Amino acid sequence: MIKTPILLQDLRKKIYIQAKSEKTWRFWGIYVHMCKIETLRESYRLARKNNGAPGIDKMTFEDIERNGVESFLHQIHNELKSETYYPLRNRLKEIPKASGKGMRKLLIPSIRDRVVQGALKLILEPIFEADFQQGSYGYRPSKNAQEAVQRIADDLVKKKGNVIDADLKDYYGSIRHDILLTKLAKRVKDSSVMRLLKLIIKAGGKSGICQGGPLSPLLSNIYLTSVDEMLERAKEATKIVIQGKSYTNLEYYRWADDIVILVDSYQKWEWLFKAAYKRLREELSKIGVTLNTDKTRLVYAEKGNTFSFLGFRFKRIRTRQGKEGVLRLPKIESRTKLLRKLKEVFRQHRSHHVRQVIDEINPILRGWVSYFRIGNSSECFAFIKDWVEKKLRRHLMYAQKRQGFGWKRWSKETLYKTLGLYNGYHLLKVTPVQLGLINLDTKF
Numbered sequence: 001m002i003k004t005p006i007l008l009q010d011l012r013k014k015i016y017i018q019a020k021s022e023k024t025w026r027f028w029g030i031y032v033h034m035c036k037i038e039t040l041r042e043s044y045r046l047a048r049k050n051n052g053a054p055g056i057d058k059m060t061f062e063d064i065e066r067n068g069v070e071s072f073l074h075q076i077h078n079e080l081k082s083e084t085y086y087p088l089r090n091r092l093k094e095i096p097k098a099s100g101k102g103m104r105k106l107l108i109p110s111i112r113d114r115v116v117q118g119a120l121k122l123i124l125e126p127i128f129e130a131d132f133q134q135g136s137y138g139y140r141p142s143k144n145a146q147e148a149v150q151r152i153a154d155d156l157v158k159k160k161g162n163v164i165d166a167d168l169k170d171y172y173g174s175i176r177h178d179i180l181l182t183k184l185a186k187r188v189k190d191s192s193v194m195r196l197l198k199l200i201i202k203a204g205g206k207s208g209i210c211q212g213g214p215l216s217p218l219l220s221n222i223y224l225t226s227v228d229e230m231l232e233r234a235k236e237a238t239k240i241v242i243q244g245k246s247y248t249n250l251e252y253y254r255w256a257d258d259i260v261i262l263v264d265s266y267q268k269w270e271w272l273f274k275a276a277y278k279r280l281r282e283e284l285s286k287i288g289v290t291l292n293t294d295k296t297r298l299v300y301a302e303k304g305n306t307f308s309f310l311g312f313r314f315k316r317i318r319t320r321q322g323k324e325g326v327l328r329l330p331k332i333e334s335r336t337k338l339l340r341k342l343k344e345v346f347r348q349h350r351s352h353h354v355r356q357v358i359d360e361i362n363p364i365l366r367g368w369v370s371y372f373r374i375g376n377s378s379e380c381f382a383f384i385k386d387w388v389e390k391k392l393r394r395h396l397m398y399a400q401k402r403q404g405f406g407w408k409r410w411s412k413e414t415l416y417k418t419l420g421l422y423n424g425y426h427l428l429k430v431t432p433v434q435l436g437l438i439n440l441d442t443k444f
Contacts, residue, residue, distance in 0.1 A: 008042055012126045019130035019187070026189035027127055034123045034193065035080040040073045043118030047111060047214065055110030056091040064111060076115060083192060087113045087203040090210050107210030109203075117200060117215035120193070125218055127187050132221060133228035135235075138255035139217035145310045146374050148253045152260065152309065153326040155251050156316055161265035161302035162273040165309070166280060167295035171257035172216070173208035175223050176288045177201055180209070183222055220256060223287065228254060230283045231261065231276075238272055250276060253309070260309050265302045273298075312375055328375035335380055338368050339387060346391050354396055354419060361388070362422040373428040381425040389415060 011033060018025060033039060047061075054060050064072050079085035090107035109117065125141070132140065137148045168174075181198060188194055201219070204210040209219055231252040238249045249264040250272060261280070263273040277298065281291060299307045306315045311334040315327040342361055349357045365388070369381065393410045397403065416423045 008038055008122065012122065015123070016126035016130055019127045023131070026185075026187060028189040030123050030188075031190050031192035031196075034119050034196075035077060037073060037077055039119045039122055040076055040115055043115045043122060043214075044069065044073060046118055047114045050214075052114070053093065053108055054091075055108050055113065056089055057110045057112070059111055061111065072112075073115070076112060080116070080196075083195070085116065085196070085199075087116070087200055090204055090212070093212075104211075106212040107204055108212045109210065113200075113203075114214055116196075117213050120196065120200070121215050121218050124188070124193075128218065128222050128225075131187070131225060133225070133232045135231060135252040136221060136224075136228050136254050139221060145255065146371070148255065149310055149312055149328060149374065151251075152253060152262065152314060153328055155262045156301055156314060156326045157324050159265050159302075160249075160251060160262035161300065161316060162263040162269075163299040163301055163307050164259075164261040164263075164273075164277050164280065165295075165297045165299055165307040166259040166261070167292040168257040168259070168284070169290050169292035171289060172211045172220065174289050175209050175220070176207060179287055180219060180223055183225070217256070224254065226287065227259075227280070227283050228252075230279060234272075234276060234279065238269075255310055258309060260307070265300070311372070328377075330372045330375060330377050330380045334372070335384065338364070338384065342388065342391070346395060350395070350398065354392065354399065357392070357395060358419055358421055362420075365422040366424065369422075369425055373426065375427075378427060381427075385423075385425055388421070392419075392421065 015027070015030075019027075051061070076085070088110045090109050090113075093106045093108055095104050095106060129140065137143045137145065177198075180201065181194070184197055185194060188197075200213075200215065201209060204213075209216050231250075235248055235250045235252070240247050240249065249269050250261065252259065252261045254260075259280070261276050263269055263276060284290060297307065299305045301307070301314070301316045304316065306313050308314070308331050311331055313327075313329045313331050315329065317325045317327055319325050341364060345360045345364070346357065349360060365384075369384075372380070389412070392415060396410055415421045
């Protein structure tokens, strides 16, 4: 695995340490670091790794590499250094929502603009990472979704069963440019950086930020920092100490615009449950964001009610031994999305050799299973495994112009050992250390 160049890595570490030690420090002189060829080169590498569709200029990575990556980066460098760089208009692309209802609008920057945004992110990320709260998990270098899933399960076992399952309405489209730029200016004093940020933000329209650019996740986290801080204050204010040990009565987890707040289900803390919901709405209204009432729910998990977060459905249970437990089940929507993606691969490669099909679906299966194997996913895995086997047998029979599923003709041993179909459907029992729950310090 290729790591971030050591000089850039050291710079990011120094920025983070400075930001962490001085909470009111405003950074200046950072534009020059963003313009460096080394920073742009690393940004291009990350953009290339993520691939993605071309922007409005229709320029692809293949086009850039055909003409020379270094000359492409030097052109960007010269434009940034002379402050003659202006972003292109983003290309609009609509994709189906995960729920299957309606379309999600993505604004795709050109590769040139993605490189500039990525370079900005490399320099700005350690500044604001120092300000982010523990409950924020989305798009952060030292956090991952599995950590949040595990912590939620642990909190439910600890009787934090009153849950606010919150979803923000059109979050990316609701972000006000003036508020966002004010939040950025609290930490950035460099006028050239602020000018560039304003150009990038305004390129997406009069309001909102584009959902598709490398910088957007960082900006979205910065915008909601005040909400995270409010929840952190509520958590600390309601903490109690019993026999020298401190216990929290409120915990929260946020991934982008999805928020869950867990409150102690003991009757004396019912007021906190209602107060947290009220304060959440108030804090969101200050920045022009509202809750999506169709998706936001108040859930009493102690009564057997369920809620979903990060692709999992959580359900409190009592085991046969009388112990408290939590089921973490893959959402039906998550499974459906996976099968839809696999079905498209089979459709596009219907006339191709089976090994080419397997080469395409194996990484998809590996990634999906690796994520969901920390939950109670055995039944879901069995369904997916059976489905893939059927589709692959059908593909093999079609290639030979035969009818049927080929149950006897193509054995499991042939599919997995001979053809190399992915077969890693085992569940994983992980410890807090393995998930990175013990050491949560930011790593640059």
